[in-house]
Amino acid sequence: xxxATARRRGALARFWRDYRAQRAGLYGAAILAAAVLAALVxxxxxxxxxxxxxxxxxxKMAPPSPEFPLGxxxxxxxxxxxxxxxxxxxxxxxxxxxLLSMVIGTVVGITAGHFRGWPSAVLMRITDWFLVLPxxxxxxxxxxILGGGTSTIVLAIGVTSWASTAxxxxxxxxxxEARPYVERSRVLGGGHWHVMTRHVLPNVAPLVLANxxxxxxxxxxxxxxxxxxxxxxxxxSWGSMLRGSYDWGAVTSGAWWYVLPPGLCIVAVVLAFTLxxxxxxxxxxxxxxxxx
Amino acid sequence: xxxxxxxxxxxxxxxxxxxxxATSAQAQVLREPAEGKRIVRLGAIQAxxxxxPFLAVRVVSTSVHRWMYAYLTTPDSKTLAPxxxxxxxxxxxxxxxxxxxxxxxxxxxxxxxVTAHDxxxxxxxxxxxxxxxxxxxxxxxxxxxxxASDDRTLVITTRKPQASMLELxxxxxxxxVWEKVGDIAGFEAEQYPAVGNGPYIAVEHKKNAYVKxxxxxxxxxxxxxxxxxxxxxxxNPEAANVGLKKGDIDWIGRLAGPHxxxxxxxxxxxxxxxxxxxxxxxxxxxxxxxxxxxxxGDGHPALKDPKVRQAIHHxxxxxxxxxxxxxxxxxxxDGSIVPPMYKDFFWQAEGDVRVAFDPARANEILDDAGYRKxxxxxxxxxxxxxxxxxxxxxxxxxxxxxxxxQFLTGWLKDIGIGLTTRKLDSNKFTEExxxxxxxxxxxxxxxxxxxxxxxxxxxxxxxxxxxxxxxGGTESFYCDEEYERLYQAQLxxxxxxxxxxxxxxxxxxxxxxxxxxxxxxxxxLEGYRSDRITSITPIPEDKGILYGGSGYWPVYSLQAVAxxxxxxxxxxxxxxxxxxxxxxxxxxxxxxxxxxRRRRAAADDRE
Numbered sequence: 001x002x003x004a005t006a007r008r009r010g011a012l013a014r015f016w017r018d019y020r021a022q023r024a025g026l027y028g029a030a031i032l033a034a035a036v037l038a039a040l041v042x043x044x045x046x047x048x049x050x051x052x053x054x055x056x057x058x059x060k061m062a063p064p065s066p067e068f069p070l071g072x073x074x075x076x077x078x079x080x081x082x083x084x085x086x087x088x089x090x091x092x093x094x095x096x097x098x099l100l101s102m103v104i105g106t107v108v109g110i111t112a113g114h115f116r117g118w119p120s121a122v123l124m125r126i127t128d129w130f131l132v133l134p135x136x137x138x139x140x141x142x143x144x145i146l147g148g149g150t151s152t153i154v155l156a157i158g159v160t161s162w163a164s165t166a167x168x169x170x171x172x173x174x175x176x177e178a179r180p181y182v183e184r185s186r187v188l189g190g191g192h193w194h195v196m197t198r199h200v201l202p203n204v205a206p207l208v209l210a211n212x213x214x215x216x217x218x219x220x221x222x223x224x225x226x227x228x229x230x231x232x233x234x235x236x237s238w239g240s241m242l243r244g245s246y247d248w249g250a251v252t253s254g255a256w257w258y259v260l261p262p263g264l265c266i267v268a269v270v271l272a273f274t275l276x277x278x279x280x281x282x283x284x285x286x287x288x289x290x291x292x
Numbered sequence: 293x294x295x296x297x298x299x300x301x302x303x304x305x306x307x308x309x310x311x312x313x314a315t316s317a318q319a320q321v322l323r324e325p326a327e328g329k330r331i332v333r334l335g336a337i338q339a340x341x342x343x344x345p346f347l348a349v350r351v352v353s354t355s356v357h358r359w360m361y362a363y364l365t366t367p368d369s370k371t372l373a374p375x376x377x378x379x380x381x382x383x384x385x386x387x388x389x390x391x392x393x394x395x396x397x398x399x400x401x402x403x404x405x406v407t408a409h410d411x412x413x414x415x416x417x418x419x420x421x422x423x424x425x426x427x428x429x430x431x432x433x434x435x436x437x438x439x440a441s442d443d444r445t446l447v448i449t450t451r452k453p454q455a456s457m458l459e460l461x462x463x464x465x466x467x468x469v470w471e472k473v474g475d476i477a478g479f480e481a482e483q484y485p486a487v488g489n490g491p492y493i494a495v496e497h498k499k500n501a502y503v504k505x506x507x508x509x510x511x512x513x514x515x516x517x518x519x520x521x522x523x524x525x526x527x528n529p530e531a532a533n534v535g536l537k538k539g540d541i542d543w544i545g546r547l548a549g550p551h552x553x554x555x556x557x558x559x560x561x562x563x564x565x566x567x568x569x570x571x572x573x574x575x576x577x578x579x580x581x582x583x584x585x586x587x588x589g590d591g592h593p594a595l596k597d598p599k600v601r602q603a604i605h606h607x608x609x610x611x612x613x614x615x616x617x618x619x620x621x622x623x624x625x626d627g628s629i630v631p632p633m634y635k636d637f638f639w640q641a642e643g644d645v646r647v648a649f650d651p652a653r654a655n656e657i658l659d660d661a662g663y664r665k666x667x668x669x670x671x672x673x674x675x676x677x678x679x680x681x682x683x684x685x686x687x688x689x690x691x692x693x694x695x696x697x698q699f700l701t702g703w704l705k706d707i708g709i710g711l712t713t714r715k716l717d718s719n720k721f722t723e724e725x726x727x728x729x730x731x732x733x734x735x736x737x738x739x740x741x742x743x744x745x746x747x748x749x750x751x752x753x754x755x756x757x758x759x760x761x762x763x764g765g766t767e768s769f770y771c772d773e774e775y776e777r778l779y780q781a782q783l784x785x786x787x788x789x790x791x792x793x794x795x796x797x798x799x800x801x802x803x804x805x806x807x808x809x810x811x812x813x814x815x816x817l818e819g820y821r822s823d824r825i826t827s828i829t830p831i832p833e834d835k836g837i838l839y840g841g842s843g844y845w846p847v848y849s850l851q852a853v854a855x856x857x858x859x860x861x862x863x864x865x866x867x868x869x870x871x872x873x874x875x876x877x878x879x880x881x882x883x884x885x886x887x888x889r890r891r892r893a894a895a896d897d898r899e
Binding site for chain 2: 052053054055074075144145230231234243244247248249252
């Protein structure tokens with residue numbers, strides 16, 4: 001076993017020890033694991049034909065019963081089945097758009113932190129511009145112009161939510177580049193690429209990870225909001241279920257089983273991501289270490 | 293975007309923004325002393341675009357103008373066939389090119405006599421002044437000349453015979469008032485009381501808030517039985533519904549299904565559910581081309597085959613759509629684009645022609661035509677080049693179209709056609725389905741007038757876009773020789789029965805060729821307070837429309853109880869308070885959030 005592997009293993013063990021100390025983070029991770037597991041198992045144990053309105057067997061807006069544990073929607077489809085299949089779309093869009101937002105934010109942040117002067121100024125002005133734009137409205141317009149579909153929703157959320165990540169990463173990059181060993185590396189002939197990928201990136205990576213986890217939470221909320229406002233991916237998601245319940249008057253007809261489950265699912269998953277993100281931040285961010 | 297607005301309100305975001313201006317203006321109408329007057333307040337989910345009839349195009353504006361000014365003819369209250377209004381009688385020459393109208397001897401509301409010169413001036417103005425063409429330009433396109441040979445005789449000559457001559461949608465204006473106007477296109481006609489000769493006279497208009505009309509005591513049929521008619525504009529249907537329930541207004545027309553159903557259970561509200569004048573249909577891209585015959589767009593090649601279009605027609609269960617998508621508030625379409633309300637022109641498919649819901653038959657047609665199913669259940673073109681994967685274009689913000697798309701996707705899957713839904717905002721939708729032809733299947737609909745000429749014109753070859761891509765108003769990119777021939781024939785056929793027969797044959801052509809597939813005819817849904825409105829006659833009288841139909845019969849027939857003495861309830865101030873509080877909370881919250889961010893950002897910058 002090489003020395004590097006041993007060091008990494010040691011770091012991982014230390015990380016896990018620190019993370020375990022964050023009890024809220026553990027709860028969050030447990031909820032997340034359950035949600036992801038449910039999303040992965042759903043296609044193996046249920047039949048998507050139940051989502052097809054032309055094959056719905058239930059009554060319209062029927063209350064919970066043994067056959068439909070969470071009742072039915074306006075077309076007689078099982079709410080439970082829609083929740084399960086919707087979790088796949090909500091989680092997928094949440095993860096992918098957070099990933100996209102993270103990639104854009106990290107690239108812009110490191111570039112702007114590394115190249116001082118006008119490239120930094122230009123990139124930061126663009127970042128500021130995205131920061132002050134009302135991102136929900138922009139995402140709504142983007143989704144409307146690009147047309148429906150999972151990829152366009154991912155794009156719409158990713159493109160509008162990277163700005164604060166970029167700001168954060170740039171600040172960390174500035175701090176890292178001020179350290180003496182980076183200067184040493186430069187003197188020894190390390191180029192821009194070498195410094196950015198070998199020295200800066202590993203040092204900002206923990207922050208990126210923690211930030212991404214938090215971004216997933218807000219991405220899921222944004223996806224639900226967009227779907228509620230009418231810009232959805234065309235597949236059932238928790239947000240589109242909420243919209244359906246509003247459009248078809250579930251509240252006025254007292255169909256709580258149509259409104260509560262998707263709402264609670266969103267709350268649970270978003271809370272879980274936030275708890276995990278905060279715990280990760282507490283473990284990985286040197287400035288927060290010891291504060292919990 | 294009203295639906296988006298409604299959802300935003302539901303989110304609590306727009307509360308402080310939307311609530312204030314509307315309520316304060318409407319409160320003003322309510323506060324005025326009204327004791328002893330018989331007033332009817334109509335809520336409209338639309339505001340007047342212009343009080344100048346040469347410019348106005350919205351339903352609410354043209355309706356109000358119908359009540360303010362007489363037209364040459366008006367649809368009969370029973371049959372909807374043209375009947376005398378300002379014109380007492382008329383005759384046509386043997387060559388069908390000259391029309392002579394005898395103008396009724398009546399007075400304008402300022403006392404001046406109404407003459408044939410008024411009518412001649414109005415029609416000539418539209419023919420000669422481009423600014424006056426905005427609202428009704430196409431109606432006079434075929435006119436060669438319009439003259440008044442004396443005070444009572446109006447003579448119109450046309451280049452070609454014109455069957456729709458007795459259904460001109462043009463109000464006749466008082467020449468002595470309007471000839472002083474220099475620039476018609478820029479004239480807003482905000483002078484009150486307006487000079488008119490209809491059953492009502494406009495006395496006040498506050499933009500985006502309301503218009504007030506008083507009964508015209510000198511109206512030639514006799515003054516209406518109420519004193520005043522107020523039309524109050526609402527921004528969204530929920531607010532109008534609440535207004536009706538609270539008694540702020542007495543009547544709303546043109547409701548959507550969910551809002552109509554929300555009125556159930558109130559003993560004082562009459563839910564008016566009758567046949568409508570609209571047809572909802574699918575457009576199937578039949579191989580779009582420009583008016584010059586050059587192919588445009590990216591429609592699926594399989595849709596050029598009438599058999600595929602027919603198979604799709606067989607796969608649609610219209611009865612299920614009515615029940616599931618329209619909550620039963622529509623009539624399944626066994627015909628084409630003219631709804632059954634227009635008995636004279638309506639055509640219904642019968643016998644072998646009728647395309648019933650029959651997925652097995654649809655599969656058989658496609659199998660026989662060589663579209664083979666693949667392992668994934670999706671068919672391919674007979675040459676094997678392309679799968680039958682199609683797009684369905686609908687509007688964003690429309691739950692009804694959304695639900696329809698879910699059903700269509702399911703049914704087409706059963707016959708081996710894959711369907712993905714594309715949601716487009718209305719501008720892009722109009723562009724892609726009307727001029728650039730970037731669609732396979734799209735949703736559409738048309739509110740048909742008593743004279744259905746316009747809706748049939750939307751399927752003519754000449755309505756397809758120009759080579760430059762300018763839209764000509766086609767609803768289908770259809771171009772068929774026999775259809776063109778029938779259209780030209782009905783245009784010059786002045787015998788109503790013979791013309792109706794030609795029009796029915798055009799519908800049969802559209803039905804069997806299926807460039808459009810009619811789905812259902814949505815009902816006309818309205819609500820009014822029976823404790824205020826004691827009597828109202830729809831048009832047509834048998835199960836007809838109250839607001840937004842043709843003619844002035846319903847508002848002319850209105851009878852209402854007098855407003856009792858006592859202060860009007862002031863519910864709107866509570867709304868304003870809630871709005872202000874919500875606004876303050878939003879501002880404070882946003883400020884706090886920004887402040888917190890600012891602190892955090894500063895900490896990040898430090899290290």
